[in-house]
Amino acid sequence: MTAATPARRRAAALLALASDKTVGQAATAAGVTAPTVVRWRQEPAFAQELTALREVVDRRPLDGDAVMAQLAEAEARLTPARPAARPRPLTLPSGASPRRRRQFLDQVIETGLAAVKRGRT
Incomplete structure (x- = not known):
């Protein structure tokens, strides 16, 4: 996953964390530092998205389309509004x-x- 925009970086970290990767691995996947991922995890919106994504990832059988749809929705919600x-x-x-x-x-x-x-x- 190419992590170019801030929201895409957060989505990459979400996917890694929801897949039981370490904070360091999530940071590498997102192209950020581990302290950044730790800070994101403390944000309520990020934590909610992580919980929701984990629920989808933990479903059996694993539905890749549902995971990607949930991830896309999370990315959209984590995208900051553009200033007027x-x-x-x-x-x-x-x-x-x-x-x-x-x-x-x-x-x-x-x-x-x-x-x-x-x-x-």
Whole structure:
């Protein structure tokens, strides 16, 4: 498993820990240090995800699809929300020609519409 994003690193550690690997082995799988995994285990959200994943891993017969589905859900829940985009200041230079004002307004409208389409109002 490639552990690139923070949530993917946590998911790699979850899978290793749920599979009864040591903290050191989980850290290696996630590409982080052992103290990082220890700190994650102390976080309530991570601990809940670990408990839920262990329940799926411990089922017999082992259902690989269920394990991967649970892991994907855990990764999604552990993914931090992206901060809202900061509004970009738009200033029209004083003394702008009518043509430049029209271009500026067109740009403002296009930017606003694109933001609405992306769900950022």
